[in-house]
Amino acid sequence: MKFLLTSGGITNKSIHNALVDMLDKPIAESNALCIPTAMYGHPWVGPGVKTWEFISGKEENPMVNLGWKSVGVLELTALPSIDKDRWIPLVREIDVLLVSGGDALYLNHWMRESGLAELLTSLSAVYVGMSAGSMVMAPEIGEIFVGWTPPSGEDQTLGLVDFAMFPHLDHEMLPDNTMATAEKWAAGMQGPAYAIDDETAIKVIDGEVEVISEGHWKLFSP
Template sequence: MKLLLTSAGISNPSIYQALVDMLGKPIAEASALFVPTAIYGIPNGGDIVRRVICGSLGDPFCDMGWKSLGILELTALPSMKREIWAPMLLETDALLVGGGDCQYLTYWMQQSGLANLLPTLLRKTVYVGLSAGSMIMTRYGTTYGNHTLPAETDKSLGLFDFAIHPHLDHELFPRNSLANLEMRAATIPVPSYLIDDQTAIKINDGAVEVVSEGNWKLVTP
C-alpha cells in the first residue's frame, strides 16, 4: 500500500518528490481522482470544493498538472451500479482525498463501498490525503458535527495503528499549538504524529517515513 498523508497538500518540493517517487512517473503522466466528500461536512463546503479544485485555496493538490483529473463524490455512489464507477477508480494513478469532517468522510467511505475496495486499490494506486483525508486512515479522527449521521458512526477507518494531528501551530487553528496537541495525543493509546502544513507521512508497503520541510513531533502514549 502506498499512501502520502499530508496536512495541507503538496506544500513543498520534498513532499512533491515523495509523491512522484510513489507514482513512479511524472505528475504530467499520471491520472488522479479527487474525493471532495469530507469538505461538504463543514460550513461553506460547496465553495471550498470549487476553490480547492481550481487551486485558489491552500497548497497545490488538484491543480498540479495531472494528465487527467476526475471527481469521485462518495455520496452519489450508493445510487449507482458499481460497474459504472469502480473501473474508473481502479485505473487511476492517484486518489486525492480532501479534508473536512472525518466522521462524515468515514461514513461515506463505508456506505459507498470504497472502504472495502481500498486494500485492493492501494496495491497500485497512491492514496494522497489532505488533513481529514489523511486522519481517517489512522486510529484517530475528529468531527465538526454539522451533520445528522448516526451517533455511533466511526470517525476513522483505522487502517494504521497511529494517529495524525495536522495543522500544528497554524495561525487559523489557535487550538493547534504544540502544547495543546501534545495533551490531545496523551489521551490516545497509540503513537501520534503532530505535523505542520510543511510535513507529510509517507507509507510505502508498511514502512512509515516523515517527509518534512517544517516542524513535527512524534508523541508515544
C-alpha cells in the same frame, strides 16, 4: 496501497519529490481523481465556493493543480445510488486519489457507505490525503476533532494506518493548534500519534512509515 498523508497538501519540494517517487512516473503522465466529500461535512469549507476551489485547483493548498494528465471527480455521496460497474473500474485504473480536508468522520462514513473503503487496500493507486483526508486513515481522530457526529456517536475511523494525526500544527489561522494542545490530544489516543504542520507529510508503503518534512512535527508514543 501507498499513502501520502499531508496536513496542507503538496506544499514543498520534499513532499512533491516523495509523491513523484511513489507514483513511479511523472505527474504529467498520471491520472487523478479528486474526492471533495469531507468538505460537505465541515461548516468552514463546504458546500459552496471552497468545494469548487478544491475541485478546480483554485485553492491555496496544492493538490489538484499540480499538472496531472487528467483530473476527475469522485463524489462518494453519489456512489451508493449508481451501479458499481460505473465507478469501480475507474478507481482501479487511476494513478492517484486526491482527498480533500473537511470533516474526517463525515468522510469516514461515506467511504464506508460508498464501498470505497473496502477497495482501498487492493488499489495500486497512491492515496494523497490532506488534513481530514489524512486523518480518516487512522484508527481514531480524538474527541477534539469531532464535528459531524456519525450514527455510532464514536470517533473511530478506517484504521488503515496504525497511528493518529493532529494536522495544522501551529497554523496562523488556527490559534488552538499548539504543541500543548497536541500533547493533551495525544494523551487520549490508544496508539502512536503524530502532530504535523503544513510543511510535513507521512509516507506509508507496506506499513513502513517515513516522515517527510521541511517544517516541524512530533511523534507521541503511547
